[in-house]
Amino acid sequence: MKKDAVAYLNTRKKGDFAAQQSEVENYCKYRFRIVEIFRDHRANATPPEKRKGFAAMLEYCTVNNCSEIIIYDLADLAKDMDSGLAALKTLNDRCTVYCVNNDFFGHRDDPELRREAVGNFIAYMDRYRESTRKAAPPASKKTKRGDGRPIGRPRALNEGQVEALLTIRQAGTSISQICRMFDISRSTVSKILADYPELKGEWKGARQEPAE
Structure with missing residues (x-):
């Protein structure tokens, strides 16, 4: 029924x-x-x-x-x-x-x-959300400008968020979905997954080899 x-x-x-x-x-x-x-x-x-x-x-x-x-x-x-x-x-x-x-x-x-x-999923994600709120490690003197601002582009995700990303990718969430959930670009996801080839998957636009 x-x-x-x-x-x-x-x-x-x-x-x-x-x-x-x-x-x-x-x-x-x-x-x-x-x-x-x-x-x-x-x-x-x-x-x-x-x-x-x-x-x-x-x-x-x-x-x-x-x-x-x-x-x-x-x-x-x-x-x-x-x-x-x-x-x-x-x-x-x-x-x-x-x-x-x-x-x-x-x-x-x-x-x-x-x-x-x-x-359980919500509780797991909350662990990392809480850790990100506690404060990111302060920038070292070498990474600051004269006016106190950090040199270079800030990291898109901290360690806790990266762990959360890997977890939901392992669970089968697509790269496009992850980009929207974390508000990051596909290239950022690719860089994070570079050390995890089993999680990278195939690009939809992968070039086909010409037929013999």
Whole structure:
């Protein structure tokens, strides 16, 4: 028997809604019955809790006792990683969250274990978020200008964030998704993965060798 569920889409381009709605419906075909679809458009810079569609979805779930939420993609939940994780925690505290794309949590048929897996992921990421807040190591005298500013470009990610990046890459998250989650370029990810060839994957635009 299918479970009732709501879907939340955070779209960015004009044709995203129709395309994502189709993928959501295909994902839910044998498992869920979508009763409502909530949507925010071009709201990536706004924290999820301040979006009309996101707030309406939470209210609907509370009033109607709906415990299953389908999102299109975890990395599309918010542009900022802290906001995205906070929103995921809010959803996981109330409901069971499923992702149409790049779902690395598992336990799709066991809501209790799935929520535990999502909670463990959030707790793991929180460790590194907390360590980054405590302060980055001060720049040495050799790396400062006369006015006190550091010489050169600052590092895109600190050690804790790099560890978090490697973890979610090992879990199967795509490089494009990682770029959006950490707000970094693809070349930065490639540099970080240079020492981990098993995690680099193949470029979609890899050049084909000419046929003999």
